[in-house]
Amino acid sequence: MKTLFLTIVAPVLLVTLGFGQTPAPTSTDQARIKGCLGGSDGNYTVAEDGTTQTFIVASSTVDLKPHVGHDIEVTGQKAATDSGPSDNSVAITAVNMISEQCAPATTSASPAPASAPPVADATPAATTSAPVIADSTPVATTATPAADDAAPVAAVSTPVAADPAPVAVVSTAAAADPTPTVAASAPAQTLSEPDDSKQLPNTATSLPLVALLGLGLLGLGLWSRKSCTR
Amino acid sequence: MENTFPGLGEPHKSQVALGAWSKHRAHLRRRFASFLTSVGILLLLYVFIQYAQMYVVQRALASEWRQQNARPANALNDAGNASGALTRLTIARIKLDAVIVEGTSQKSLKLGPGHMQNSAVPGSSGNVVIVAHRDTFFRHLDELKLGDEIDLRRRGEMFRFAVTRRHVVEPTDLSALQKSPAAQLTLITCYPNHYVGPAPRRLVVVARRIATLKTAGE
Numbered sequence: 118m119k120t121l122f123l124t125i126v127a128p129v130l131l132v133t134l135g136f137g138q139t140p141a142p143t144s145t146d147q148a149r150i151k152g153c154l155g156g157s158d159g160n161y162t163v164a165e166d167g168t169t170q171t172f173i174v175a176s177s178t179v180d181l182k183p184h185v186g187h188d189i190e191v192t193g194q195k196a197a198t199d200s201g202p203s204d205n206s207v208a209i210t211a212v213n214m215i216s217e218q219c220a221p222a223t224t225s226a227s228p229a230p231a232s233a234p235p236v237a238d239a240t241p242a243a244t245t246s247a248p249v250i251a252d253s254t255p256v257a258t259t260a261t262p263a264a265d266d267a268a269p270v271a272a273v274s275t276p277v278a279a280d281p282a283p284v285a286v287v288s289t290a291a292a293a294d295p296t297p298t299v300a301a302s303a304p305a306q307t308l309s310e311p312d313d314s315k316q317l318p319n320t321a322t323s324l325p326l327v328a329l330l331g332l333g334l335l336g337l338g339l340w341s342r343k344s345c346t347r
Numbered sequence: 348m349e350n351t352f353p354g355l356g357e358p359h360k361s362q363v364a365l366g367a368w369s370k371h372r373a374h375l376r377r378r379f380a381s382f383l384t385s386v387g388i389l390l391l392l393y394v395f396i397q398y399a400q401m402y403v404v405q406r407a408l409a410s411e412w413r414q415q416n417a418r419p420a421n422a423l424n425d426a427g428n429a430s431g432a433l434t435r436l437t438i439a440r441i442k443l444d445a446v447i448v449e450g451t452s453q454k455s456l457k458l459g460p461g462h463m464q465n466s467a468v469p470g471s472s473g474n475v476v477i478v479a480h481r482d483t484f485f486r487h488l489d490e491l492k493l494g495d496e497i498d499l500r501r502r503g504e505m506f507r508f509a510v511t512r513r514h515v516v517e518p519t520d521l522s523a524l525q526k527s528p529a530a531q532l533t534l535i536t537c538y539p540n541h542y543v544g545p546a547p548r549r550l551v552v553v554a555r556r557i558a559t560l561k562t563a564g565e
Binding site: 315316317318319320321322323324325326327328329330331332333334335336337338339341342344345 | 373376377379380381382383384385386387388389390391393394397398451453456457461463478479480481482483485516518519520521523524535536537542543544545546549
């Protein structure tokens with residue numbers, strides 16, 4: 118009975134506890150962000166210094182307009198999700214200006230109002246000092262005939278105007294804010310330079326290693342039990 | 348018959364102690380075996396749960412994506428502005444079909460391929476950077492060849508890319524994240540693919556957009 122408990126019930130309990138400790142997908146907490154303020158007319162963003170994160174900020178108490186293009190530190194309530202299409206929005210309660218110019222590592226964001234999305238990103242090349250990638254390999258320009266695709270095709274090879282960024286969120290914390298709650302449509306690439314991070318994202322998981330270890334331990338345990346019963 | 352040699356048929360004290368000790372050892376071994384088995388099962392359960400969670404989240408996202416794309420084109424444009432539109436990544440060559448999550452944190456990457464937040468929005472011009480684990484979604488990324496097609500579907504539109512370059516870089520080489528005036532898609536994963544543990548390098552696949560197709564309510 119004890120063995121049964123050890124082998125089955127205890128692991129299940131531990132796993133259940135592990136699940137219980139998984140944070141809820143959405144949480145609201147106090148945030149202090151230092152970075153460059155961009156945007157206009159109620160749609161403001163802060164590109165955080167030292168990271169690649171960009172926050173959509175809104176405030177009913179603080180006028181952000183005079184701080185556009187400034188390096189600031191904001192304090193407020195942050196609502197963030199870590200699963201699915203994530204959003205980072207902050208309802209600002211206080212602003213502290215650090216410098217009249219943004220740090221060179223980040224560029225200010227200029228999101229347009231939701232009703233008027235900005236026209237494609239011709240600007241990024243101008244705003245970045247990083248050299249543009251020049252592929253030596255010629256691009257295959259033969260578009261696949263629309264007939265190949267099962268879905269009906271209305272137009273082919275239409276350059277797309279900039280889409281609203283997926284970080285578009287509803288700023289719930291700023292309930293008193295009369296401005297539209299949708300803070301939207303900033304092409305993410307205009308927000309910060311990739312140089313912010315020191316490394317490419319870490320795409321290695323420990324899962325295969327853990328699985329191997331688990332299999333090894335299970336095998337060893339079973340073998341050990343068998344040798345005990347002899 | 349009377350026993351003339353007292354103590355002959357009884358075990359010696361040291362023998363009794365030895366027997367007790369071997370019993371205790373056997374008991375300890377059994378317990379240790381149970382412990383190993385438990386830990387093994389626990390680790391396998393953990394891995395199973397991680398993959399199951401990824402599967403469930405992907406299914407939910409795919410369902411949401413279908414709902415978004417089932418709307419008429421006009422509604423899509425409005426709704427797309429109001430909330431983050433989901434993007435679906437399809438690579439026929441490696442049989443990959445997954446909905447992209449936002450961000451490249453470890454938690455995000457457990458649920459799906461992650462869109463780098465500071466890169467271009469899928470569907471717009473610029474460098475769209477998507478990152479995923481090599482042991483889940485991008486397991487077969489190294490099988491992509493030049494010219495292979497990659498589709499990004501978002502808000503009723505399909506953006507078709509063709510692979511133009513693939514190369515292996517050090518994690519500190521950030522050239523893959525640089526901005527591009529043209530519509531470009533960059534897929535990044537760890538390399539070597541079958542490395543056990545954190546792989547030391549990164550595989551970068553670069554694709555250029557070759558077509559934009561409007562798809563009606565898939």
